[in-house]
Amino acid sequence: MVTDMVALPNPGDVLDGFRIEERLYVGGMAVIYRVSSPTSESPLVMKIPRLGFGEPGTSVIGYETEEMVLRSVSGPHVPRLIARGDIERSPYLVMEYISGRRLSDWLDHGPVAAEEVARLGVALASAVHALHRQDVIHLDLTPGNVLFRPTGEAVLVDFGLARHGHYPDLMAEEFARPAGTAAYISPEQLFGVRCDPRSDVFAIGVILYELATGQLPYGSPRGAKALRRRLYRDPTPPRAIVSTIPEWLQEIILRCLEVDARARYSSAAQVAFDLSHPDQVNIGERGRRLRRDGSWKVFRRWWRAAGYEPAPCPEVSSQLSSAPIVLVAVAVEYTDELLAQAMRDAVRRTFASERDSRVVLATVISPVSIGRERTEEDSPANRRIRGRVQLRHWAQPLRLPPDRVFCHVLESSNPADALLEYARLNHVDQIIIGASYPGLPLFGAPGATADRVVSAAPCSVLVVRPMEKR
Amino acid sequence: MKLALFADIHSNLEALQACLVHARTQGAERFAFLGDLVGYGPDPVAVLELIQSYAAEGAVVVLGNHDAAALGNSTETINHHARAAIEWTRAQLSDRHVAFLSGLPLIVHEENMTFVHASAAAPDKWIYVSDPLRAAYSLEATPASYLLSGHVHEQMLYYTGAGGRPMSFVPTPGVAIPVARHRRWLVIAGSAGQPRDGNPAACYAMLDNAHATLTYHRVPYPHVVTADKIRAAGLPERLALRLEHGD
Numbered sequence: 001m002v003t004d005m006v007a008l009p010n011p012g013d014v015l016d017g018f019r020i021e022e023r024l025y026v027g028g029m030a031v032i033y034r035v036s037s038p039t040s041e042s043p044l045v046m047k048i049p050r051l052g053f054g055e056p057g058t059s060v061i062g063y064e065t066e067e068m069v070l071r072s073v074s075g076p077h078v079p080r081l082i083a084r085g086d087i088e089r090s091p092y093l094v095m096e097y098i099s100g101r102r103l104s105d106w107l108d109h110g111p112v113a114a115e116e117v118a119r120l121g122v123a124l125a126s127a128v129h130a131l132h133r134q135d136v137i138h139l140d141l142t143p144g145n146v147l148f149r150p151t152g153e154a155v156l157v158d159f160g161l162a163r164h165g166h167y168p169d170l171m172a173e174e175f176a177r178p179a180g181t182a183a184y185i186s187p188e189q190l191f192g193v194r195c196d197p198r199s200d201v202f203a204i205g206v207i208l209y210e211l212a213t214g215q216l217p218y219g220s221p222r223g224a225k226a227l228r229r230r231l232y233r234d235p236t237p238p239r240a241i242v243s244t245i246p247e248w249l250q251e252i253i254l255r256c257l258e259v260d261a262r263a264r265y266s267s268a269a270q271v272a273f274d275l276s277h278p279d280q281v282n283i284g285e286r287g288r289r290l291r292r293d294g295s296w297k298v299f300r301r302w303w304r305a306a307g308y309e310p311a312p313c314p315e316v317s318s319q320l321s322s323a324p325i326v327l328v329a330v331a332v333e334y335t336d337e338l339l340a341q342a343m344r345d346a347v348r349r350t351f352a353s354e355r356d357s358r359v360v361l362a363t364v365i366s367p368v369s370i371g372r373e374r375t376e377e378d379s380p381a382n383r384r385i386r387g388r389v390q391l392r393h394w395a396q397p398l399r400l401p402p403d404r405v406f407c408h409v410l411e412s413s414n415p416a417d418a419l420l421e422y423a424r425l426n427h428v429d430q431i432i433i434g435a436s437y438p439g440l441p442l443f444g445a446p447g448a449t450a451d452r453v454v455s456a457a458p459c460s461v462l463v464v465r466p467m468e469k470r
Numbered sequence: 471m472k473l474a475l476f477a478d479i480h481s482n483l484e485a486l487q488a489c490l491v492h493a494r495t496q497g498a499e500r501f502a503f504l505g506d507l508v509g510y511g512p513d514p515v516a517v518l519e520l521i522q523s524y525a526a527e528g529a530v531v532v533l534g535n536h537d538a539a540a541l542g543n544s545t546e547t548i549n550h551h552a553r554a555a556i557e558w559t560r561a562q563l564s565d566r567h568v569a570f571l572s573g574l575p576l577i578v579h580e581e582n583m584t585f586v587h588a589s590a591a592a593p594d595k596w597i598y599v600s601d602p603l604r605a606a607y608s609l610e611a612t613p614a615s616y617l618l619s620g621h622v623h624e625q626m627l628y629y630t631g632a633g634g635r636p637m638s639f640v641p642t643p644g645v646a647i648p649v650a651r652h653r654r655w656l657v658i659a660g661s662a663g664q665p666r667d668g669n670p671a672a673c674y675a676m677l678d679n680a681h682a683t684l685t686y687h688r689v690p691y692p693h694v695v696t697a698d699k700i701r702a703a704g705l706p707e708r709l710a711l712r713l714e715h716g717d
Contacts, residue, residue, distance in 0.1 A: 068648045088652050167647055168629045168639040 008048060009033070016085060018046060018094060029062050029160060035094065037082075043097035044082055051091070061170045062160030063091055068167055069159040070095070073134045076153045077127035098157070100150050103207070104143035111214040111242050114249050118275045120154075121208050121252075125272035127154035128204060129427055132197045132268060135165035139194060141203035142181050143210065163194045178227065183220045187231050187259050188310035190224075195313035197268075198261040204271055205256025205264075212249060213241040217257060231259055231308055232301035237289045248278040251287030261311040266323030266356035269427035273325060273358070273406075276426065282403045323356035324429035329419050329453070331434065332363045332390040338466040339434045344398055346432050346464045351400065359400060361391040362408040362422060364415035384409045416452035424458050431457055435465040472497050475659040475675045477504035477587070477620025479521075480536065481511030481559065482663030482713070485672040486520060488691035489662050496676060496687075504620040504659060505534025505587025507571075509552055510709050511663055512699035514540075514559045518567045525570075533574035534587040534621065535596040541571055551706045558705060582651060582679070584614040588621040598622050605636040605656045616649070616677060617656045624667050625660030625675065625686045629653060641686040649677075649684045657684060670716035 008031055013020045018035040024045065025032040035046045049063035070081040070093065085092040103120065106112050112120070124146055131138060138145075140161040147155045161179050163169055171179065171194060178190045186202035193199070209217045217235030221227050238245045238253055252274050258264045265271045274281050281287070293301075314322070328347055330340075351357055365387050367380070387409035395405060412418035423431055433450045454461045474493035479486050493501070501524050508514040525531050539548060539556045540563065548556065563571075576593035578585040589597035589604060590611040598621060599608050605628035609617055627639045630653055641647060649655050660673025671688040678684070697710040 064650060071648065087650060166642045166645040168627060168637070170629075172637060 008050075015046070015090065015092065016083070018044070018083070020046070034097065037094075040082065043099070044094050045097045047093045047095065049091055060087075060091075063087070063093075065162060065170055066159040067093060068170075069136055069162045069164055072164060072167075073131065073136055075130055075134075076149065076151075077130040077155055079155060079157055098147040098149060098155050100148035100155075102144060103146035103148070103154075103211075106211060107143055107214070112211045114212065114244070114246050117208060117211045117249060118278065120211060121204070121275045122272045123148065123152065123154040124207065125204055125268040125275065126427065127156050128200050129268040129272060131156060132200070137163045137165070137195070137197050138200050138203075139163055139189065140180050140184075141200055141207065142184050143207055146207075165195070169194060178224075182222065182227060183216045183218065185227070186261070187308070188261055190227055190231075191308075191310050193310045193313060196261050196311065197314070198264050198266070198311075201256050201264045201268055201271060202261075204268065205253050208249075208253045208256065209235065209238055212245050212253065213238045215241060228305070231305040232298055234293050234298070236292055240290050240292075246278065247283045247287040248274075248281040250289075251281055251283045254286045259308075267427075269325055270323065270358060273426050277406065277408075280406045280408075322354055323358075324350075324354055325358045325360060325427060326350055326354075327419070327423055327426075327428040327431045328359060328361045329415075329431060329433040329449070330361055330363045330391060330394050331415070331449070332387060332394065339464070340394060342466040343432060343434055343464045344395075346462055347395075347398060350430065350432070350462075351398075358404050358406065359395075360406045360408060360426070360428070361395055362410055362419065363387050363391055364410045364412055364418045366413055367411045380411070384411075416449045416456075419449070419453055420456055420458070429459050431459060431461045433461060433463055435463045471499055471679050473500045473502060473583075473677045473679060474498035475502050475504060475618055475657065475677060476662045477659040477674075478506040478534070478623055478661035478663060479503065479508075479511075479517055480506055480661070480663035481508045481514040481517050482672075482696055483511075483513035483516045483520070484691045484693070484696045485663045485689075486517055488689045489672050489674045489687075490520075492687060492689045493674065493676060496685075498676060500529065502530040502585055502618065503532070504585060504618060505532045505574075506536045506620060506661075506663075507531070507534065508540050508559050508563075509534075509536030509548070510555050510705075510712075512696065512703045512705065514562050515564075515567065518563075518570060522570055530578050530580070530585050531574055532578055532585050532587050533571070533576055537571050537574065538594075541568065551708050555705055555709060558703065579612065579614065582615040583677075584612040584617045586617070586619050588619065590617055590619070596621065599628075599656065599658065602628060602636045602638055605638070609636060609654050609656055615651045615654060616679075617654070618659065618677070619657065620659055620661070622658050623661035623664060623673075624658070625673050626658040627684070627686075628656035628658075630655075641684075643686050643688040646678070646683040646685045649682055651682050655684070660686065664712060665716045666712070668716050670713060 009015055009020045011020050011022055018037050021034040021036060023033050030047050030049050033046045035044050037044060049060060051060055067084055079095040079098060081095055083094040138156055145158045147157060149155055178185060180189050184203045184206045186199040188196055189199050206217055218230045238250045256264055347359060365383055388407050391407040410418040410422060431453060433453055435450050450463050476489055503521050507517060507521055521531060540559050584590055586593050589599050589608040591607040597604060599605050600622050625641055627641050628636045629639060630636050657675055659675040662672045662674050665673055670693045671690045673688060675686045693713045697713045700710040
């Protein structure tokens with residue numbers, strides 16, 4: 001059984017070989033110390049749950065949840081778990097110390113410039129996506145729970161409310177009531193839903209809003225009734241607060257904040273994608289609006305909110321696989337019509353089977369024109385435009401919805417490496433690329449690219465070739 | 471110590487062998503057979519002899535309702551196909567097999583584990599632990615951290631949080647679930663010999679007591695061979711189809 005009263009250690013004490021240095025943080029659920037160990041050169045922290053008389057009964061569950069999650073995840077976007085104490089004797093978690101800044105540090109000086117918001121948002125959304133890919137939903141993202149490594153990667157901390165898609169949810173019975181931080185909690189979490197990765201997308205939206213405007217979209221409400229206002233009262237459009245916020249950023253933020261999870265981005269990777277490519281964001285009314293909805297519209301939503309039903313929960317990883325980012329590598333200079341048709345068929349099949357997929361058409365152009373006169377029509381800008389036009393033309397027979405197709409012209413003298421880097425940075429789930437085949441004009445050129453992409457890709461690669469004519 | 475848990479084997483030799491091979495490659499060092507060793511399937515003798523050999527080396531074996539029925543005890547809890555199979559089974563068994571079945575306990579307590587075919591609340595009543603309330607009754611009957619059982623053919627994990635009210639969890643095969651010893655867990659291993667969730671692959675579970683993890687597994691086996699044996703033995707066609715469709 002868990003000890004009734006756990007005496008918290010003091011600086012100078014040694015616990016299981018860890019020397020307690022200073023106390024860094026005292027919270028409602030846990031106390032955090034800086035600790036050192038003779039076996040570790042890098043700085044460490046120890047998190048001890050507050051248990052016993054007068055301590056919240058949920059903290060033991062939160063501690064166990066955090067331990068389960070940290071044991072199961074890895075990568076640069078979570079703190080490395082070094083050691084853990086026996087829960088029946090002395091529960092603690094020792095983790096690496098993250099020395100960089102905390103996202104909340106940016107909130108100290110008022111609104112943050114749009115480019116900086118986008119940069120921070122890409123780091124945050126990439127970290128959240130990395131977590132979702134490991135079947136974990138954070139469910140308590142706040143600016144205080146996002147740290148940065150000196151190398152720039154975001155690190156998510158505090159997994160006490162998190163949910164692992166393949167483990168029993170210890171929190172579930174504790175929280176028929178909503179659990180989370182009032183300002184950042186999603187509408188479905190208010191109803192006890194703890195299985196939708198898009199709840200984290202909502203929290204990303206609140207954080208982006210806060211960074212861009214210096215204000216919280218829904219304030220910090222207390223009480224169930226005040227919390228429920230976010231079901232029907234839309235937040236003030238960010239551009240009405242800070243007029244310099246571009247429409248694309250408002251579009252992204254407000255899409256994250258949609259009440260119905262299905263109307264939000266399907267994955268954090270898509271948020272990162274849009275924040276990295278502002279020129280590709282489809283700006284609609286959401287991005288342009290300058291005032292909140294009128295009282296009649298709000299009243300109607302209030303009325304409907306009485307019957308609000310959270311969207312059904314997807315499995316964490318299956319939700320991601322149904323919202324893939326598919327990169328189609330089009331060699332506009334080499335492609336012949338047979339190969340183009342075969343590739344379009346492949347895109348069509350992928351698109352038909354995946355509900356929320358995004359298709360990114362990319363082509364690689366050389367940064368310098370070799371052996372040619374530098375003319376105005378051959379300037380880099382014009383060649384980029386031409387590449388984009390060719391990509392649109394290539395995709396035209398597919399008749400894909402415009403909000404799900406993106407075109408990118410990459411500049412590099414090494415097409416394979418350019419495609420691989422793009423795939424890595426944009427969390428691409430699948431690459432579709434043409435193979436070389438006998439009879440292809442300039443046989444070999446795209447094929448060599450495909451071979452290199454296949455051998456080094458961070459994801460699946462579909463290599464397409466037309467059926468042999470017999 | 472990794473402990474492999476097999477329930478509801480139902481005279482399915484091919485499924486049991488496939489599960490045993492799988493468990494050994496996964497590092498199983500101990501074995502438990504959670505009742506319903508016979509019934510439905512075509513190989514009661516071979517299955518019993520295999521399990522007897524494991525029992526001789528220290529495996530835990532408990533009695534199930536089909537085993538009790540094969541001994542001539544009440545058959546009221548089983549349907550008419552099952553009853554036909556039980557009568558056929560009874561005719562296959564020698565005195566030695568009957569003696570082995572007769573000697574099986576209904577429930578076994580060992581360290582922090584309890585082994586039982588159905589509900590620990592009334593092991594001889596063959597109650598289906600198919601919801602959190604029945605799981606609660608079964609858990610109340612033992613102080614063990616791990617209550618290991620079968621009877622219900624679908625894999626399931628019931629667990630208790632701080633509030634003490636059991637909740638159900640459908641496990642994902644192959645995922646090692648942390649199952650802390652200070653909590654209570656009711657493990658339904660799933661049927662090795664007659665899966666009913668639409669997937670014909672055999673079910674079993676593996677408890678790693680040292681690391682406090684539990685992994686549910688699904689193991690494919692040549693179920694068509696077993697189904698053909700059922701037909702050849704003249705057992706009801708429905709029992710053969712069940713293995714082919716996993717329903």
